[in-house]
Amino acid sequence: MLTRRFVGTGREDRTVCAHAPERPAPLEWAPAPFPFERLAALRAEGPVHRVRVPGSGDAWLVVTRDAVRAALSDPRLRNDIRHSAGWETDGGHAVGRNMLQSDPPHHTRLRRLVAGHFTQGRVAALRPRVEAVARDLLDRMPEAGPADLVGAYALPLPVTVICDLLGVPAADRADFHRWSDELVTPTGAEAAAASAAALAGYLTDLIARKARTPDGTLLADLAAPGTPDAEAALSPEELLGMAFLLLVAGHETTVNLISATVLSLLTHPDQLALLRADPELAGAAVEESLRLHSPVHAGAFRFAAEPLELAGTAVAAGDAVLVSLAAASRDPLAFPDPDRFDLTRRPQGHLGFGHGVHHCLGAPLARVEAAVALRLLLERHPGLALDAAPRSLTWRAGTLLRGLTTLPVRLGGHTPAAGASRSRS
Structure with a gap:
């Protein structure tokens, strides 16, 4: 008997293997800061591959844009782990039951309860608050000299906005982020379990307080x-x-x-020049970064509720399927010269926010936050420059997410000259 813990669910799946059908030998698939060359090689061989994910077991990895879209819209592939072969118990350290771990009609009901808070109109109304938070963070940064753009700006901006929206007190936000960080990129099973328990206890208490004393927040x-x-x-x-x-x-x-968007601009001075000449390209920069860097590296594990064929590959009932959004958004059949950062690309159809019924609910808010952050940062610091060699930067890489741990920049100074080194993409 094998025991698998699916990353991002905190639940276990026990699969009895004695009578499993013959399968191709799985490829070892460990999270990596720069997986794009390997993903490209797999994509060239075919759309679906059998892999073994550390801590999670065997799964079908989907790597082409068309196959990923098909998998994300196929109702026979379910997000609820109870469709996994041999499932016995939730176990693990899941924090409640949420939309990401459910399917229609349960998912439809849950999503309907909050969807109205993330419409284009509601997000547009939040823009002044996003701008105010961004300006306040920029005011706190030095006028010139070194700074870490992740810790000083890219992190506290969305943390402040979402915590304001839901009603998390300012004094609790550092603890909340620490627990969250451990859950999305675990350093170990014990640490992840401890963070899940701490976050569940905190949220349970916060919900009780909100129920007793409503304050107009979403929670x-x-x-x-x-x-x-x-x-x-x-x-x-x-x-x-x-x-x-x-x-x-x-x-x-x-x-x-x-x-990632700021890094791409600072290491592609020709594209930064385009944006400086036309600030309205901020949205295009965000879309191209979503395509190129895929902050959500892969979707949550899905499970076949019945036997099916996926891009010519037979998938048995109970099999796990992992869709690579990163691979799909660099598919050369959909995006010519896919490893190039290009603001003029207009990358329609990228899968940075997923696809189908689980398409990211918060996509409109994320787009506004990123575009506002980019525009105000470049207005305040026209001479912004990278303060480290691109290859020296550390990326946080998990099965689901990928992002920079820090982004050393130099504020003030002169505008970077054309021909600066390009980052590894």
Whole structure:
């Protein structure tokens, strides 16, 4: 019997292998800071590959844009781990039950309860607050000299916005981020379990306080007792899962997006010059960075509810499927010269925010935060320059997420000259 822990779910799957059908020998697939060459090699061989993911077991890895889109829109592939072969118990250290770990109609109901808070109109109304937070963070940074753009800017901006929206007190936000960071990129099973327990306990207490004393925040609205619509009411487990997902997903990927976009611009001076000449290209820079760097490196594991064929590969009932958004968004059949950072590309159809019913709910907010962060940063510091060799930078790489741990920059000074070194992409 094998025991698998699927990254991002905190749940275990025990699979009895005695009568498993013959499969191709799995390739070892460990998270890596720069996996793009290997993904390209796999993509050239075919759209679907059998891999073994450390800590999670065997899965089908999907690497072409068309096959990824097909997998993400196939209703026979489910997010609920109970469709995994040999599933026995949730176990592990999941924090509640949330949209990412559920399927329609349960997923549809959960998503409907919060979707109205992330519409284009509601996000547009949040823009002044996003701008105010960004300006405040820029005011706190030195006018010139070295700074870490992740710690000083890319991280606190989305953390502040999502915590404001849900109602997490300012004094608790450092602890919240520490727990979140451990869960999305675990340093070890014990540390991840401890962080999950701490975050679950904190959110349970916070939800109880919001229910007793509503304050107009999103979490207070969700926790409000006595809703007239019994179907709309969240169970305690659902409420905990909703708070966890919105808080973690509401900032982790945006941190990666902001920092990777700035890095790409600073190491591609021709593209930075285009943006400086036309600040309206900030949105295009964000989209191209979403495509090139895929802050969400892979979607959550999905499980075949019945036997199916995926891009010509037979997938048995209960098999795990891992879709590589990073590989799909660098597919040369969809994006010519895919490893090049190009603001004029207009990368329609990239999968940076996923696809199908689980397309990222917070995508409009992430786009606004990243575009605002980029525009105001370049306005305040026209001579912004990278303060380290691109290849020396450290990337946080997990099965699901990829992002910079720090981004050393130099504020003030002169505008970088054309011909500066390009980053490894």
